[in-house]
Amino acid sequence: MINFNGDIVASHTQLSIFNRGFLYGDALFETVKVINGNPIFWEDHYFRLMASMRILRMEIPMNFTMEFLQDEMARLIDAEKLEGTAQRIRFTVFRDAAGLYTPSSNNIGYVITSNTLDSELYHNKEGDYEVELFKDHYVNQGMLSSLKTTNKMVNILGSIYAKENGYANCILINNEKKVVETLNGNLFLVKGNVVKTPPTPDGCLKGIIRKQLLLILEKSEEYSLEESSISPFELQKADELFVTNVIQGIQSITKYRKKTFDRKVASDLLVKLNARVRLGI
Incomplete structure (x- = not known):
């Protein structure tokens, strides 16, 4: 119905x-x-x-x-x-x-x-989660790209590319070749104690879980938050990469090209995110 x-x-x-x-x-x-x-x-x-x-x-x-x-x-x-x-x-x-x-x-x-849905709280699912850069089409910078409109052709074509090549997801870039987000959520990069995510002017969605993590990280004494542009070259230098959206919560990326990643920070943030979810229910 x-x-x-x-x-x-x-x-x-x-x-x-x-x-x-x-x-x-x-x-x-x-x-x-x-x-x-x-x-x-x-x-x-x-x-x-x-x-x-x-x-x-x-x-x-x-x-x-x-x-x-x-x-x-x-x-x-x-x-x-x-x-x-x-x-x-x-x-x-x-x-x-x-x-x-x-x-x-x-x-x-x-x-x-x-x-x-199968679960109430969020879980960082185990198993392989390999991603690749989608370079066939770009996300345009600007306000319209930050809205959840039904015009999602870049995401559709990227999803087809991922399926045909055996990837769990793809990373999207904008017309200035800066990392924007993934096909189905915002992207976070961890290097040391710095957690970084692209700013919305670069074209990423104003994600609901993105906002929650920004609030968590702003109050954190363990991690330093950066909202700044990410170059594709930074991806392979990261310690962790993870995807966020309101249905999955947080999903760790395990592999990008030849680099494999940890999931420690993502798992730690997931505990804090679930605590916020419990307050709402």
Whole structure:
């Protein structure tokens, strides 16, 4: 089942072929982890969505409060009888209007979908996790690249490249050949006691878990935080590399080209991240 503009309907319900999200990628989405009915880091998700809608000049309905959207997610979970489980909720907002490139209005519609997750807390999964640099296409620097729009062609092509070549993930670079992020999350690099991640002006997503780790690292006495550009040459000199997103939490990279990496700092930060998750549930 899905929540389509407030109506709980069958999951095979079809959007119009004239939907602007389909025709032009004129849509945004948030992926939220819900544990026992509680969307974790929900305030961060909500304000990121509102800021993104303003940037794209979408008309934000008066009833689009944090409480309303949380209730809309809860209604879907209740309808599917999934209470007491961990859920991956995708909240997609699209401009619901006719027109070509120029929309006839800035009104919006939304769709909410859900999938059950195996675990409530985050785990740094064991096993090989090899990555490679994706150089066929670049992420453009600028504000639009930091938004979660449905225009993800670079990520799609990078994912196909990774699958065809046996990689778990790929690292994306921008038009100035600076490291931006991975296909499905933000990238962190560890060298000694310095933990470094690309700044958002380089084109990376304003990730929810990225923000949580920045808050953790800013208060840490063990590690020094740097938000600064990363050159591809730095990757093989790092002690650790890891990926973050709201569904996986933290995933250590084990190999990049001929270099293998430790996972000590990532595992340490994961404990601190899970402590924040527990506070939210």
